Amino acid sequence: MSESERQVGIASIKLSDDEIDAAVAVMRSGALRQGKECESFENEFAAKVGARHAVCNSSGTAALHLAYMTFLEPGDEVLVPSFTFIATATSVVAAGGKPIFCDVDPKSFLLDLKDAESRITEKTRAISPVHLYGNACNIEAVQALAKKHDLKIVWDSAQAHGATWREADVGSFGDFVCYSFYPSKNMFVGEGGMVCTDDPAMDEQLRLLRAHGDTGRYMHTRFGLNYRMTDVEAAIGRKQLSRLDQMISVRRRNAGILNEKMADIAGITIPAANDSVSHAWHQYCVLVDKERYGLDRDQLIEALSARGVSSGVHYPRGLHQQPVFIDRYGEQSLPVTESHGRSVLALPVHHGMSEQDALYVADAVRSCAA
Ligand SMILES: Cc1ncc(COP(=O)(O)O)c(C=O)c1O
Incomplete structure (x- = not known):
């Protein structure tokens, strides 16, 4: 190719042949809904990032919303960077909370923790640092701030599959680590998301809320929604994870x-x-x-x-x-x-x-x- 013919696009969203084959095999089986592929994807993803639990769902937005649904009360405030994708904040609103917009560090583009701390009130319940562009936040500094002010941490890891902090995958740090598998991302399935957590009680809640809060036979014990992934997407995700x-x-x-x-x-x-x-x-x-x-x-x-x-x-x-x-x-x-x-x-x-x-x-x- 001559240099004058070269075209360089902004994202690579082609599926490999084995990803397509895996999706087609699920389609041929007729078992499209959340099932064995989703379960395997969750187990493999948790093992890969070093989390105890991983709960797959329908998008990065759903992942964040599910995390907030487990603990946020109406009117609670959540510190979020302003320089991010809108879902970092709309997920807070959807769960009844108020996003408090904070500035970012000029060099790293990541949440400015000094600015965030200055905005803490008695209503502040959580902080949602975004590992923007795949660049990991300073995990220890965020954890210290959260501990000092008794805040939950909802890491927005939608852009950070594969990022590490001191050689540990960003997915291994609780409380909640939320991923997106939208096609522009480092790994993708179409539309999909994952929440990682180390807390078995939260794992249970997330699973409940992902499927209408249904504890069986149309018994709905919590307010939930349909945020399930399909096995077709999970089959693609498993292959993507392997590469x-x-x-x-x-x-x-x-x-x-x-x-x-x-x-x-x-x-x-x-x-x-x-x-x-x-x-x-x-x-x-x-x-x-x-x-x-x-x-x-x-x-x-x-x-x-x-x-x-x-x-x-x-x-x-x-x-x-x-x-x-x-x-x-x-x-x-x-x-x-x-x-x-x-x-x-x-x-x-x-x-x-x-x-x-x-x-x-x-x-x-x-x-x-x-
Ligand atoms: C930082 C950030 N948070 C959340 C999301 C939401 O993910 P999804 O598009 O899968 O709902 C995205 C995706 O674009 C994102 O970049």
Whole structure:
């Protein structure tokens, strides 16, 4: 392929042949609903991340909602980063709580714990740090804050399959670790989610709430919903899980190339991770400084597109800037979130890329500078 023909997309969402075969085998069997495949997927996922329990369900949003349904009371407050996907906060609202939007650290893009602590009130019940882009939060610092203020932790791990903190998988740290298997994610099934927990009582609650709070024969003891996964999705998930390490290692290689080749481009800030983190590179996000680079973020998107490179913006505005939340909670100012919303850019890093693709992306960013 000549370099002028190269196209590098932003995500790799192709299923492998054995994933397709596994899904088809379930479809042929006729046993589509939650069953043996889901059970095996849960057991294998729990073993992989080092959690005692894993409860599969219908989406990352459902996973978060289920976690909150186990303990949140009406009016309880939950500290969430504003710089994240909307489900981090809508799941709190769906369970009757109020998300309290906090700013993020300018370098890591992760929840700023000082800012979060300053927003704690007598109503604060939980904290939901997001391992954004696959970059793990400082687990010990979050746990210390939660312990000090008696908060539950609902880790939003939707983007962090395969990320580790001090060599332990982020899925191994309770109270709740919530995953998404949406197609853009590091591993996916279509639509799906998982909650990991170390608490057998919570495991039991999550299973109950996932299926209408039904304890058998139409006896509904708790308010629940239908948040089940199907065996078709679980069969795909099991296969994806078996190649997760390999997919993450390609992402890590690609991120290494991007880091090395772009570190000296004036006006492009490459992503930073704590030394204790093994980043899972769901996204590779840079900051674009128009004064030094010559183009602003949106102009760079256009210039890259002309060179066959797709890019994305995660996220153009914080949750506190979303009309749905301004209507409910009023205006608020969070400077880092707002500034990053204007300058953040996700470049391709996914496991479908070759080394040449990664080099091409880095060269394209260098050559677009004005
Ligand atoms: C940080 C974060 N939280 C929650 C979710 C919700 O996951 P799902 O789309 O599977 O409902 C996502 C997915 O995009 C996400 O990125």
